[in-house]
Amino acid sequence: MYSMSIFYDAIAIALRSLAISGLATLLASTWCVPIAVKLSGTRSRVGKAILGILNASIGLPTVIVGLVLYLFLSRAGPLGFLRLLYTPYAIVIGQSILVTPLLTFLMADSLSHLKDTILELAYSLGATRRQAILTLLRESLPHIISSMLVSFNRAVGELGVALMLGGNIRGLTRVMTTAIALEVEKGEFELALTLGGFLLLTTSFITLLIRALRWRK
Amino acid sequence: MIKLINVSFSYGEKNVLEDINLVFDKGVTVVLGPNGSGKTTLLKVAAGLYKPSRGKVLIGGVNIWDSPPETTIPIRRKIVYVHEKPILLRGTVLYNVSYGLKLRGSDTESSRRKAMEILRRFGIEDLAYRNSRELSTGQAQLVSIARALAVSPQYLLLDEPTSNLDKNRRAILEETIRNLSDTIVVVATHDRLFAEKFPRKIVRLENGKIVDRA
Amino acid sequence: MITGKNSKITIALVLAIVSISLSLYFLQQTYSTKVLRVSTTTSLYATGLLDRLADEYRRLHPDIIIQFIAVGSGEALRKASRGDADMVLVHAPNLEKQYVEDNTLVEGDIFAYNFFIIVGPKEDPAGIRGLDPLEAFRKIYEAGIEGRALFVSRGDESGTHQREKILWSLVGLKPSGDWYIESGSGMSKTLLIANEKNAYTLADTGTYLKLKLEDRLPYLEALVTRGDVLINIYSVYIVNPEKISGVNYELAKEFKEFLVSGEGQGIIGSYGVDKYGKPLFYPATGKKDELKKQWLKITEWGNV
Numbered sequence: 001m002y003s004m005s006i007f008y009d010a011i012a013i014a015l016r017s018l019a020i021s022g023l024a025t026l027l028a029s030t031w032c033v034p035i036a037v038k039l040s041g042t043r044s045r046v047g048k049a050i051l052g053i054l055n056a057s058i059g060l061p062t063v064i065v066g067l068v069l070y071l072f073l074s075r076a077g078p079l080g081f082l083r084l085l086y087t088p089y090a091i092v093i094g095q096s097i098l099v100t101p102l103l104t105f106l107m108a109d110s111l112s113h114l115k116d117t118i119l120e121l122a123y124s125l126g127a128t129r130r131q132a133i134l135t136l137l138r139e140s141l142p143h144i145i146s147s148m149l150v151s152f153n154r155a156v157g158e159l160g161v162a163l164m165l166g167g168n169i170r171g172l173t174r175v176m177t178t179a180i181a182l183e184v185e186k187g188e189f190e191l192a193l194t195l196g197g198f199l200l201l202t203t204s205f206i207t208l209l210i211r212a213l214r215w216r217k
Numbered sequence: 218m219i220k221l222i223n224v225s226f227s228y229g230e231k232n233v234l235e236d237i238n239l240v241f242d243k244g245v246t247v248v249l250g251p252n253g254s255g256k257t258t259l260l261k262v263a264a265g266l267y268k269p270s271r272g273k274v275l276i277g278g279v280n281i282w283d284s285p286p287e288t289t290i291p292i293r294r295k296i297v298y299v300h301e302k303p304i305l306l307r308g309t310v311l312y313n314v315s316y317g318l319k320l321r322g323s324d325t326e327s328s329r330r331k332a333m334e335i336l337r338r339f340g341i342e343d344l345a346y347r348n349s350r351e352l353s354t355g356q357a358q359l360v361s362i363a364r365a366l367a368v369s370p371q372y373l374l375l376d377e378p379t380s381n382l383d384k385n386r387r388a389i390l391e392e393t394i395r396n397l398s399d400t401i402v403v404v405a406t407h408d409r410l411f412a413e414k415f416p417r418k419i420v421r422l423e424n425g426k427i428v429d430r431a
Numbered sequence: 432m433i434t435g436k437n438s439k440i441t442i443a444l445v446l447a448i449v450s451i452s453l454s455l456y457f458l459q460q461t462y463s464t465k466v467l468r469v470s471t472t473t474s475l476y477a478t479g480l481l482d483r484l485a486d487e488y489r490r491l492h493p494d495i496i497i498q499f500i501a502v503g504s505g506e507a508l509r510k511a512s513r514g515d516a517d518m519v520l521v522h523a524p525n526l527e528k529q530y531v532e533d534n535t536l537v538e539g540d541i542f543a544y545n546f547f548i549i550v551g552p553k554e555d556p557a558g559i560r561g562l563d564p565l566e567a568f569r570k571i572y573e574a575g576i577e578g579r580a581l582f583v584s585r586g587d588e589s590g591t592h593q594r595e596k597i598l599w600s601l602v603g604l605k606p607s608g609d610w611y612i613e614s615g616s617g618m619s620k621t622l623l624i625a626n627e628k629n630a631y632t633l634a635d636t637g638t639y640l641k642l643k644l645e646d647r648l649p650y651l652e653a654l655v656t657r658g659d660v661l662i663n664i665y666s667v668y669i670v671n672p673e674k675i676s677g678v679n680y681e682l683a684k685e686f687k688e689f690l691v692s693g694e695g696q697g698i699i700g701s702y703g704v705d706k707y708g709k710p711l712f713y714p715a716t717g718k719k720d721e722l723k724k725q726w727l728k729i730t731e732w733g734n735v
Contacts, residue, residue, distance in 0.1 A: 019458055074513045077513075086500060125316060125365070126368065128286070170482060
């Protein structure tokens with residue numbers, strides 16, 4: 001009993017997923033890029049320790065991030081006055097925190113191969129500190145984009161944060177993963193399968209993009 | 218004038234430069250020495266890229282590791298160091314050659330004009346719109362030297378500039394260096410034949426020490 | 432003059448800004464000034480009744496958006512007490528009682544009811560078909576111990592799980608062992624697990640009927656459907672605005688009135704008839720006094 005309305009529902013949910021996880025990745029980049037620039041190729045003990053912690057927390061269970069943030073954003077919690085819980089923006093924030101270790105680590109790792117050479121080249125041609133870092137960012141743009149795509153894939157496919165912070169509210173915070181979970185819960189597989197297909201399409205497309213970027217550079 | 222006073226440099230335990238006293242002034246100075254003798258480090262220290270472990274580096278009389286950026290940036294902008302292995306940025310040859318000018322605040326139009334002029338002087342203007350990744354090593358070397366010259370530096374430090382160049386290009390390079398009458402040029406090389414083309418001042422470096430000045 | 436490279440950057444920038452603002456607009460348009468947040472139980476939400484009610488309500492009040500957060504009854508109540516919902520729709524009287532007593536939830540009302548049923552494999556290895564519910568539980572326990580039967584428990588502090596625990600305590604038994612499986616999932620999944628494993632379970636009529644008629648439970652049958660202890664009462668509460676700040680009391684009150692109004696009750700009583708041949712829920716109108724008594728009785732069992 002597959003109807004067009006299921007397909008339209010699925011499209012709306014998929015678009016919402018893309019918007020939320022896309023914004024989350026962009027938001028995370030605003031702090032991950034500077035941290036990565038700072039940490040890549042670091043020789044200081046503190047820097048190495050931070051990188052180690054980031055690396056270890058890449059696989060952070062999404063439910064833990066979701067739970068901790070839920071307690072913060074809940075009306076009884078310290079950030080409750082923001083009234084962000086069960087809004088799309090709560091998911092955006094949650095996912096941006098979720099992907100921070102992965103995004104920072106990936107970027108720091110790929111920057112470390114370029115950092116010394118590019119900074120030295122920029123300085124040798126008279127760059128200021130700021131100009132040198134901008135040059136470094138320009139040179140590593142393909143790496144930065146591919147790290148962002150990897151992080152986006154992680155965000156769009158996660159369930160814990162979206163469910164706990166978003167609440168799977170119809171038309172508001174229902175994203176692909178939470179909708180699939182609900183439909184399976186209801187024992188209805190049509191929408192779940194359609195969304196599963198979309199999710200697979202999205203992540204495979206992103207993976208292909210990443211490969212194309214890696215191949216080009 | 219670049220003045221190195223009692224300069225030493227070490228990587229961890231390893232001393233790369235030991236107690237160097239040296240002055241680079243008007244004309245061409247050749248630093249001659251075998252691979253691993255510390256030539257690259259010496260040039261980078263002189264260019265203000267590496268901070269010496271001990272000693273002072275004075276560029277135009279200013280200690281660049283002991284002054285605020287407002288003072289050192291204008292001074293650093295007069296010095297260009299050219300790597301032995303050419304490092305080119307993503308993008309076209311023209312972008313690379315105009316890069317230094319843009320750092321100095323030139324607008325796109327005039328820095329491109331200047332860059333084209335330099336490329337023409339090197340006889341490689343046909344490469345202008347090629348992607349920097351598609352160049353041969355020799356072409357890349359020439360582009361990175363052109364990039365350095367584009368900013369009309371007061372000090373030009375060339376690290377093994379001939380290592381990737383064929384005979385014709387060496388001749389172009391030799392000619393170019395000879396014509397830089399107002400620039401203080403330092404050439405580090407292991408190539409005795411090339412060094413002897415500039416016999417005015419040759420400094421021989423071995424194991425991080427100056428063994429001979431001519 | 433726009434050069435090749437600059438135009439690329441410009442295009443990228445424009446695309447980025449357009450997609451960010453489109454995303455923000457897309458997420459924003461689902462907002463409204465008036466939002467009522469209702470925490471509820473998965474079993475109730477999964478039947479689709481609540482979305483149906485909300486759609487109808489939206490038609491009458493286009494400026495109000497009702498958002499359902501579906502979790503287990505226990506969690507739905509806890510969320511409300513943390514201030515994360517304005518209203519609760521639940522079916523766990525003995526849990527509800529605590530929140531009513533400490534004044535977290537106010538203006539409670541019963542809006543619907545149906546019956547829990549004991550479902551199990553067609554072959555009925557424990558022999559409970561048609562028995563009294565408590566007798567049936569005793570038999571399942573015996574068969575379980577002897578390794579002839581399995582039982583799947585929700586194990587998630589939901590209303591259904593609460594009732595199951597009450598039934599075990601009423602027969603004075605403490606189930607445990609390999610035969611007693613805790614699914615930790617919602618009703619539908621628990622039923623699907625029971626179907627796969629040929630096990631008994633306690634279910635609400637709504638979810639069971641829906642899955643049964645969709646032919647997803649071919650190996651299960653409703654074996655015990657009668658008995659006072661099986662009544663399943665759905666209540667609505669408003670979170671006390673005097674105790675918890677920021678509660679949208681006015682909206683909650685309006686929606687509550689809609690639920691118990693003739694119109695709301697009509698929708699509840701007819702929901703699912705077209706699809707399943709009989710209603711999934713019965714409206715509480717006209718039976719309130721009887722249901723209240725039953726409700727109190729359940730809370731007393733809870734203290735056993």
